Amino acid sequence: MTSTFRHISFLILFFFLCKISFATDPHSFSIPENAIVNKLFLDIKVDFSSKIIRGKAKWIIQKTDTATTIHFDTKNLIIEKVTIDESELPWKFSFGRSDEILGHELIIPLQKQTTVVTIYYSTTPESAACQWLDPNQTAGKKLPFMFTQCEAILARTLLPCQDSPGIRFTYEANVQVPENMLALMSAENPQAKNETGKYHFNMSNPIPSYLIALAVGDIEFKPIGERTGVYAEPSVVEKAAWEFADMQKMLDAAEKLYGAYQWGRYDVLVLPPSFPFGGMENPRLTFATPTVLTGDRSLVSLIAHEMAHSWSGNLVTNATWNDFWLNEGFTDYFERRITEALYGKSFVDMEAVLGMQSLQQTIADFDSTPALQCLKLNLSGMDPDEGASDIAYEKGYSFLKMMETNVGRDEWDAFLLKYFSSHAFQTMTTEQFESYLRTELLSKHPGLEKKIHLHQWLYEPGLPDNVVIPVSERFNAVDDAEKKFIEGANPKSLRVAAWTTQEWLRFINEFPTDLSFEKMVALDSVFHFSKSNNSEIEDAWFLQSLIHNYAPAYPYIKTFLINVGRRKFLTPLYEEMMKSEEGKKLAMVIYKEARINYHYVSRETIDSIIEWKQP
Ligand code: BES
Numbered sequence: 264m265t266s267t268f269r270h271i272s273f274l275i276l277f278f279f280l281c282k283i284s285f286a287t288d289p290h291s292f293s294i295p296e297n298a299i300v301n302k303l304f305l306d307i308k309v310d311f312s313s314k315i316i317r318g319k320a321k322w323i324i325q326k327t328d329t330a331t332t333i334h335f336d337t338k339n340l341i342i343e344k345v346t347i348d349e350s351e352l353p354w355k356f357s358f359g360r361s362d363e364i365l366g367h368e369l370i371i372p373l374q375k376q377t378t379v380v381t382i383y384y385s386t387t388p389e390s391a392a393c394q395w396l397d398p399n400q401t402a403g404k405k406l407p408f409m410f411t412q413c414e415a416i417l418a419r420t421l422l423p424c425q426d427s428p429g430i431r432f433t434y435e436a437n438v439q440v441p442e443n444m445l446a447l448m449s450a451e452n453p454q455a456k457n458e459t460g461k462y463h464f465n466m467s468n469p470i471p472s473y474l475i476a477l478a479v480g481d482i483e484f485k486p487i488g489e490r491t492g493v494y495a496e497p498s499v500v501e502k503a504a505w506e507f508a509d510m511q512k513m514l515d516a517a518e519k520l521y522g523a524y525q526w527g528r529y530d531v532l533v534l535p536p537s538f539p540f541g542g543m544e545n546p547r548l549t550f551a552t553p554t555v556l557t558g559d560r561s562l563v564s565l566i567a568h569e570m571a572h573s574w575s576g577n578l579v580t581n582a583t584w585n586d587f588w589l590n591e592g593f594t595d596y597f598e599r600r601i602t603e604a605l606y607g608k609s610f611v612d613m614e615a616v617l618g619m620q621s622l623q624q625t626i627a628d629f630d631s632t633p634a635l636q637c638l639k640l641n642l643s644g645m646d647p648d649e650g651a652s653d654i655a656y657e658k659g660y661s662f663l664k665m666m667e668t669n670v671g672r673d674e675w676d677a678f679l680l681k682y683f684s685s686h687a688f689q690t691m692t693t694e695q696f697e698s699y700l701r702t703e704l705l706s707k708h709p710g711l712e713k714k715i716h717l718h719q720w721l722y723e724p725g726l727p728d729n730v731v732i733p734v735s736e737r738f739n740a741v742d743d744a745e746k747k748f749i750e751g752a753n754p755k756s757l758r759v760a761a762w763t764t765q766e767w768l769r770f771i772n773e774f775p776t777d778l779s780f781e782k783m784v785a786l787d788s789v790f791h792f793s794k795s796n797n798s799e800i801e802d803a804w805f806l807q808s809l810i811h812n813y814a815p816a817y818p819y820i821k822t823f824l825i826n827v828g829r830r831k832f833l834t835p836l837y838e839e840m841m842k843s844e845e846g847k848k849l850a851m852v853i854y855k856e857a858r859i860n861y862h863y864v865s866r867e868t869i870d871s872i873i874e875w876k877q878p
Pocket residue numbers: 414415539540541542543544564565568569572591648651831
């Protein structure tokens with residue numbers, strides 16, 4: 264083969280690969296067909312006094328022979344200097360397209376042989392991925408804390424990157440933090456502080472940008488199993504280790520289902536309560552809310568969920584945010600298979616019933632936006648956050664459950680095992696999944712296609728009529744107790760001793776709309792819901808308290824909303840308060856104090872619910 268011929272065939276191959284690998288991502292300015300990043304060397308200093316991260320992102324890139332530019336995503340960053348290859352001299356760069364949601368396109372011209380692009384930059388206080396906490400916002404109250412949350416498109420506020428889930432890279436990082444603090448990333452992590460405050464990180468599996476993560480604080484480590492452990496502030500770490508004692512068993516159960524865990528260790532970092540989510544599946548190091556530390560291990564399905572993402576999401580990744588259900592629906596299904604293995608079917612039945620209820624509510628809420636009821640979304644021009652609803656999670660779950668029911672568990676599991684292993688470290692669109700399902704499964708089962716209503720499930724709104732409606736016997740017992748209470752029984756006479764969080768949620772969520780003030784008082788005085796230290800129970804009870812104008816709970820609602828920043832808890836409470844003039848006043852008073860404790864993603868949501876205007 265002559266070298267020109269080899270050259271040309273390489274080019275053809277490269278273009279071909281590009282065509283099949285990159286689904287068009289409406290949420291990134293990068294142009295992966297021309298040039299993509301391969302590896303990141305990040306060198307940064309975390310400065311708590313200015314609440315700024317400053318340093319350089321050195322990207323090893325790959326490009327076609329004809330590409331003359333590489334395009335990055337940035338938002339609220341200051342770009343100080345760009346260099347290419349080995350030169351230290353400032354190189355040209357410019358800003359291209361710009362958009363309120365997407366940020367600014369950074370364009371760097373390339374020479375024919377360019378393989379390295381280094382961007383010197385700093386974050387700004389507006390960099391939304393980062394939350395900076397003062398000492399009084401931490402458990403220890405002595406040292407500040409910072410953490411990042413990059414999913415869906417906030418990585419571009421932490422560093423200039425090609426912020427698209429379809430583009431993967433490995434990374435190494437050098438991070439300088441104050442000497443008395445520990446830094447952790449979604450990478451190989453230290454287990455103790457060192458004297459220099461300098462930490463080195465390595466992530467040797469290719470990951471998309473939304474899985475970059477960093478946390479810095481007064482953090483300790485405690486091992487759980489051989490490959491598992493927890494990180495948290497010193498006063499929280501014991502409690503966390505007790506709560507998550509089953510982590511190693513979960514990992515074993517997960518591997519038994521869908522193949523070997525590919526990431527080495529699996530640790531969890533428990534963050535201060537302002538963390539805006541329940542959990543975030545940062546590879547090797549799940550970030551988690553402390554609100555699952557209930558002291559009875561009843562909310563550990565959150566860990567099963569984030570762990571399951573090590574396959575669904577981190578190994579096989581949604582190609583764009585329009586395919587988000589491939590991350591979350593698969594993960595909800597996998598989560599429930601793990602918790603079924605550990606805690607039995609009756610536990611999962613309860614979770615599935617709660618999930619189905621909230622799915623039906625979401626479908627009703629999206630009555631006027633049927634497009635948002637579809638698994639495959641079109642989020643062009645919108646914040647991908649808008650697609651993060653129960654449709655992706657619970658309709659996605661229901662689709663997979665329906666498949667399991669029609670195909671049989673053994674064959675469905677074999678299909679999923681092969682799906683994960685044959686697409687490891689790749690991305691997936693809904694269309695690619697559909698075609699894989701057809702080749703691997705439907706083609707082997709004449710008649711199956713007719714039963715499953717595939718197109719309707721993936722591309723149409725609502726719930727197809729072959730949905731499997733979950734039922735829970737344990738909830739039937741709860742409903743009986745509730746009926747007795749409503750008919751006049753003393754709450755003390757109800758048989759609640761064995762109830763877990765899920766049963767209490769069922770009980771509280773099912774209050775009739777006309778439940779009297781006296782009955783609310785009776786419940787609170789027997790079960791002490793207002794003073795519960797189980798955040799799920801508090802949240803459900805506080806919502807009912809607002810609905811039923813149960814004012815004795817209001818001071819507790821205020822404390823809860825000031826302390827906790829988990830968006831899932833905040834949203835329904837603020838929404839309910841906004842329904843009355845009295846409630847609006849209460850919402851304003853609380854939010855004025857609470858807002859400072861919320862991460863950007865929670866602020867964005869609550870700002871729009873209560874039409875907040877910066878004073
Ligand atoms: N990946 C999500 C969190 C997320 C979704 C962040 C969309 C940003 C945009 C995480 O795995 C998740 O689903 N968390 C849930 C946990 C629950 C389903 C067990 C949460 O935070 O409530």
